[in-house]
Amino acid sequence: MAAENGGREQGGVAGKRVLLTGATNGIGLAAARELGQRGALLTLVARDRERGEAAVREVASVSQDGAQPDLLLADLASQAEVRRLAEEALSRYERIDVLANNAGAMFRQRTLTEKGIELTWALNHLAPFLLTALLRERLEESAPARVVTTASDAHKGARIPFDDMSAERSYSRSGFGRYGETKLANILFTAELGRRLEGTGVNAYCFHPGLVASGFNHNNGAMMGTLMLLARPISRSPERGARTLVWLAESAAVQEETGGYYADEHRATPSREAQDMEAAGRLWELSEAQTQAFGAGA
Numbered sequence: 001m002a003a004e005n006g007g008r009e010q011g012g013v014a015g016k017r018v019l020l021t022g023a024t025n026g027i028g029l030a031a032a033r034e035l036g037q038r039g040a041l042l043t044l045v046a047r048d049r050e051r052g053e054a055a056v057r058e059v060a061s062v063s064q065d066g067a068q069p070d071l072l073l074a075d076l077a078s079q080a081e082v083r084r085l086a087e088e089a090l091s092r093y094e095r096i097d098v099l100a101n102n103a104g105a106m107f108r109q110r111t112l113t114e115k116g117i118e119l120t121w122a123l124n125h126l127a128p129f130l131l132t133a134l135l136r137e138r139l140e141e142s143a144p145a146r147v148v149t150t151a152s153d154a155h156k157g158a159r160i161p162f163d164d165m166s167a168e169r170s171y172s173r174s175g176f177g178r179y180g181e182t183k184l185a186n187i188l189f190t191a192e193l194g195r196r197l198e199g200t201g202v203n204a205y206c207f208h209p210g211l212v213a214s215g216f217n218h219n220n221g222a223m224m225g226t227l228m229l230l231a232r233p234i235s236r237s238p239e240r241g242a243r244t245l246v247w248l249a250e251s252a253a254v255q256e257e258t259g260g261y262y263a264d265e266h267r268a269t270p271s272r273e274a275q276d277m278e279a280a281g282r283l284w285e286l287s288e289a290q291t292q293a294f295g296a297g298a
Helices: 026-037 049-062 079-092 119-141 176-196 221-230 238-250 277-291
Strands: 017-021 041-046 070-073 098-101 145-150 202-208 260-263
Touching: 017 026, 017 119, 026 041, 026 049, 026 238, 041 049, 041 079, 049 070, 070 079, 079 119, 098 119, 098 238, 119 145, 119 176, 119 202, 119 277, 145 176, 145 238, 176 202, 176 260, 176 277, 202 238, 238 260
Parallel strands: 017 041, 017 098, 041 070, 098 145, 145 202, 202 260
Antiparallel strands: none
16 A cells, blocks of 8 residues: 555654554555554554454554554444443553544344444444544544544435434345445534534544445355455455545645545545534434433533
8 A cells, every 4th residue: 555655645643643443354454554554553443352463463564663553352333342442542542643433334134232222323323423422532632633434425325314213114125225324424423523623623534435345244144245246346455445544544635624524535525415414413412312422512
């Protein structure tokens, strides 16, 4: 990836603490490798210890001076584990300069978490909402700081189902419709977060990585795995998919912007539903209620 960057900025994250979720494969691992090469102080969040330790070794092998990332473990679909993760991060780090909310998945079958929340919603939207809320004060203390969330053009055509938040009636057979709703939620969350953090020195961004050849959606059975393999010829590499994440984490070009949606290192225009700030405010209040994220609405 470094070789592809040409004349773009180098070293913008050197010496800065970057906490990255979903870091064991795909664009998360590719971003970790690039950020490590640029001298970031990395904290990788993984659900599985073995895969997390493998990612740490891989990133350390390409990082400046062989620096080894920290590894924190958490199943982000569990709010209890998100809270434990935040507590551990706060106890370890006096500064958090970049929070990269990258973890996410699509599930073919509707499943509920231990709190009775639909799993896709819990992992893709509520986890970044809650983690950001819990780390908000530390991010503000570390300003200038950034929150970067992985969204997707899959949001187009989606609406937030305020009358069916558990997707009891609307869960599609493939799970793609629900995935699109969570990606719309990521964009609305970013817009509202940017508004609420205005003047604090903490900027919020989200981005579309493109169709990436990775392990995404291979958890949904042989048919979905086959479809993803068939899409490989038109897919971009994880390194290419991660490029906008890295750019948003460090680029001076966006330091005066907040709340926006990006693709291929440019500001992009999301769907009309993703620009609805009334829906963004309503979603924020709902997310506070679902996570009991005290202080998130301040």
